[in-house]
Amino acid sequence: MWADESVFYQIYPLGMCGAPPTNDGIVTGRIREVIGWTDHLQKLGVNAVYFCPVFSSDAHGYDTRDYFRIDERLGTEEDFREVCDALHASGIRVVLDGVFNHVGRGFWAFRDVQEKRWDSPYKDWFRLSFDGDSPYHDGFWYEGWEGHYELVKLNLHNEAVIGHLFDAVRYWTETFGIDGLRLDVAYCLDQNFLRRLRAFTDSLKPDFWLVGEVLGGDYRRIMGDGLLHSATNYECYKGLHSSFNSMNMFEINHSLIRQFGKDPWTLYRGMHLLSFVDNHDVTRVASILSEPRHLPLIYAVCFGMPGIPCIYYGSEWGIRGDKRDGDQALRPRIEAPSWNELTDAVSRMASAKKSSAALCYGDFTSVVLTNRQCIFERRCGEERVLVAVNADREPYYARFDAGAAEGTDLLTGDTQTFEGGCTLAPFSAHYWKMP
Secondary structure (H helix, E strand, O other), X not given: OHHXXXXXXXXXXXXXXXXXXXXXOOOOOHHHHHHHHHHHHHXXXXXXXXXXXXXXXXXXXXXXXXXXXXXXXXXXXHHHHHHHHHHHHOOOEEEEEEOOOEEEOOOHHHHHHHHHHHHOOOHHHEOEEOOOOOOOOOOOEEOEEOOEEEEEEEOOOOHHHHHHHHHHHHHHHHHHOOOEEEXXXXXXXXXXXXXXXHHHHHHHOOOOEEEEOOOOOOHHHOEOOOOEOEEEOHHHHHHHHHHHHOOOOHHHHHHHHHHHOOOOOOOOOOOOOEEEOOOOOXXXXXXXXXXXXXXXXXXXXXXXXXXXXXXXXXXXXXXXXXXXXXXXXXXXXXOOOOOOHHHXXXXXXXXXXXXXXXXXXXXXXXXXXXXXXXEEEEEEOOEEEEEEEEOOOOOEEEEOOOOOOEEEEOOOOOEEEOOOEEEEOOOEEEEEEEO
C-alpha cells in the first residue's frame, strides 16, 4: 500500500486558512492558500496530505451540515478541485477526514426532524426519542457524542444513513480523486460498518486507504484484513514525549517492543500504524517537551520506528500551542510556511524514511537501551538500518556488535566506523544503513 511508504502532513484547514470559528455562510476561497504550500511540502519530503474536515459544518468541522458540500468558509468545490489537482500534480496524495459517527445540529436531516418531528422521514437517522427532551429543548431527546449535544449521533444501523455516507465517499472520490479517509472517533464505529466501508472503498479505488482514530485499547478491533488499513498510534505518541521529558527511553522502547517486537505476543508486527508527535487535539510538541534540543530527536525516533509518520502543520519549524489554552491555540492561522534547522532535520528524516525499505517495512529489535540513549535496528530482507539517539547533554559510548565494520548515516551521508561500538554526541540522532 502506498501509505506504508509515505510521509503525511496534517492540515487543519479552517484554522490554517483563517476561517471564522462559526460558519457565517459567506463563500470565501480560503482553501486555495494550500496551493501555495506545495513547494514547501515537496521540499519537506511530504507525499500525502491529511485534511481535517472540509465538509460544510456548523463550527469546527466535526459538526457536519452537509457531506456533499465543501465548507463555505473554505470556498467552492472548484476551489477544492484546484487544490487537489495541484497536490496530485506534485505527487502528493489527498486524504480527508470522514466524520461518520455524528453530525452537527445544522445537519439538514436533523433540522427536518426538528421541524416535522414524527412526520420527518429522517427521524430514524438518529438515536432519538420523542418521550424526552434535549438540553437545547428540542422537544425530543437524542444521543450526543460522549455527552456533547452539539454533535448528534447518527444511527449507523440504518441503511439509508449508510447509503448516504457511502454516496458521499463516492462523490469526493470521483469528483476530487481523493486517495483515502481518516475516520474520526473510529473506536465508536462498529465492525460491521467498517467492513462494509472497506469493501465499498476497495470497489471504488483498489488502493483507497483507511485509517481510524483510536485513543487506546487493541487497535486490531478496527484494523486488519477486511477492516481499516491503519490506526492512530496514541500509545507511542504518549511514550515519545514522556520518554524524553522523564529521561526514560525505556518507556517508548517498551511500547515498540510490545507493538512490533519479535515475541509471539507482539500485537502489530507487520502492521503500519500512523505515528505522530502532535496533532490538532493535543499540545504541540514544542510546548510539551521540557528540553528544546530534544525536538529533532523526538522526530528521529518517530520517523525511525515502525509506522507511517505524520507531521502537523507548523510543528516542523517548532510553533507552540498548549491544549490548556483551548483548541484554537492548537489550530492557528498560518499565512505561509517557514523553514529553520528543525525543518531541515525533519526533511532529511523524511527523505531517509521514504528511501529505505528497512525504515518502511523492517522489523524492530532493541540493541542498546539506557535511560537517556537508545539504539534499535530495523531490518527488511538484506537491508538493515540502526536508529541511534542520545538525549543526554554528554557524549555516550555505546558498546554493541554492529555486525559490520562501518555504516553510512542516511541523515548526513557521513561514514561511521564501529569497533565494538561507537560514541554518540550529545543531543544527536543517526540512521546508520549497514552494508
